[in-house]
Amino acid sequence: MVNYFIASSQDTFFMSNQLIGQSDINGYISALRKGCRCLELDCWDGPEDEPRVYHGFTLTSTILVKEVIEVINMHAFETSEYPLILSLEINCNPVQQRTIANYLVNILDDKLIDMTNAADDPTQLSSPEELKHKILIRCKKVQMRTCIIPGKWQLVDREVGEYRREFEPEAKSEVRSVVPAGIRAFAMKKKKKVELTMEFSNVVIYTKSVEFKDFKHSRDHQLFYESNSFSEHRAMKLVKQSACEFVVHNSKFLSRTYSAGVRKNLSNYKPHEFWNVGCHMVALNYEVPGLSMDLNRGKFQDNGGCGYVLRPDFMTNDTKFDPLSSKQNLSPVIVVIQIISGQHLPVCRTHSKTSIDACVRVEMYGIPADSAVQQTKVLLSSGCYPKWNDCLVFCVQVPE
Known part of the structure; x- marks a missing residue:
């Protein structure tokens, strides 16, 4: 999978305004029918121990996590048979984490990837072809490591996840201007720790999300099944300062970019700036028309719109590609x-x-x-x- 660009959605549960609009189950159906292969679920505690999906610290309505998973189960492979990634933000207490884990296991059933689907080579991810009709869960989890027996895994020390709603400095003034005062007080809170339960952690097999520190740390410590998330501002900073290193990093590890804070007019960032350095999952709001989604549709109309496009060789091998160079040693x-x-x-x-x-x-x-x-x-x-x-x-x- 690390050799592919993957059509990805952010705030999939929105059909309109991200601050006061309605969370809508149809957002997931629409994105899947457009060939999207990575959906986002922002999970929060709900009443009666029923976790909900919505945009935290806003006035948006909520959807039951159970309903979202049921809809995904129905439409996951309607347009594409290639693997679907569910990128989960978990902001729930242990009881509701276990509830989400049970829904994933019981509703998705054999679609949910498990240890038996591991690649023959325990040092690399399976290909999209090998993972057809499978659903992968992307989230932080307890730490994992390979055993001596190929294809087998064992769990080691518990890892504490971090909940973090990121507001970029330049976005804070926007938040103050559009979010009611009662909500703003929550938005500016410091991050808090959320410890993941073992039941939930066990459903995260291939795409464990880990914090990115720097490229050297990733080279020395990151494992092949671990992935990173980058806000658009941090990703752009890395593009400008270390584009070549970013390309090398993405030749080894999956990465996902997303828009941080609140963008004006619900706009999307330009995805090609992150495709240029090989970012795999450049997440966009699929319900926001405009240039960004035009580029996204153009990018993923290849391969019959299946949501996976093979990255060029110079981004997958021992690469020396510099996207910022004015002179390229390639065939124009x-x-x-x-x-x-x-x-x-x-x-x-x-x-x-x-x-x-x-x-x-x-x-x-x-x-x-x-x-x-x-x-x-x-x-x-x-x-x-x-x-x-x-x-x-x-x-x-x-x-x-």
Whole structure:
């Protein structure tokens, strides 16, 4: 799995506003039908010992965790047969953690990966092909290590998880302006410790989430089945400061990026900036239209929209790829786009004119050296059927 980009969703339970909107079970159905292969469940304590899914410290409504898991069980492989990852944030007490673990085991049944699905090679993750129709749980857990017998595992010391709702410094002013005062008091609290129960920990087999300290620490201590999460701000800082090291890190370990804090107008960050360094799960809000989701759809329309796209060789082997370099030792391609004509363009009706001045703009997104914008000539008062017959030429150094 470490060799693939994986279509990933953030705040999957939202269909609208992330602060005061309605948590909606249809968010999960919609994302799955769009080929998403990594869903997010933000789990909190609920009344009558029934855990709920919602956005913590906000006025959003809640959904029963049980209902979410039942819906996922029904639609998990409706669009794609390749493995589905459930990325869980656990903010529950031990009793409700055990409840979630029981739901995962009893509802997902044989879809839930277990020890018998471990790879023949106990030092690497199984491939998506080997994990067809399987659901993986991604979360912090008790520590694990391999035994001498290949494919077998044993549990060791208990690990204490950390609950952390991240608000970036630049986002705090936004929170103050849009979140009611009673809610804000909770949002600014310090993080607290949440100890994971053994019952819940046992369902986390392949994608244990661990805290990222630095690249050297990961090289020396991180295990192949452990993954990292990066807020968009921290990930961008690493891209700017240590892009090559980030690429090497992602050649060995799964990584997930997410938007931290509250973004204006519920916007998504640009995913290609993190694909450029090989990040596997670049999580976006699938219900927010715009450029980011256009790029995401373009990225994952390959392979029949199954949600998995093979990363290029220079990101998976002993890589020396530098996405920020202006000169690449790869095979560039020349892309020629011929803009012929337009049809049924809307007419501008004002007191001074009844036609439009038309042009077509083409934007290329990739590594910084390949990102470019070109446009055709402007046809003045061209009417509803402009004809350009223009060619736009791009030299793409890293077509992958």
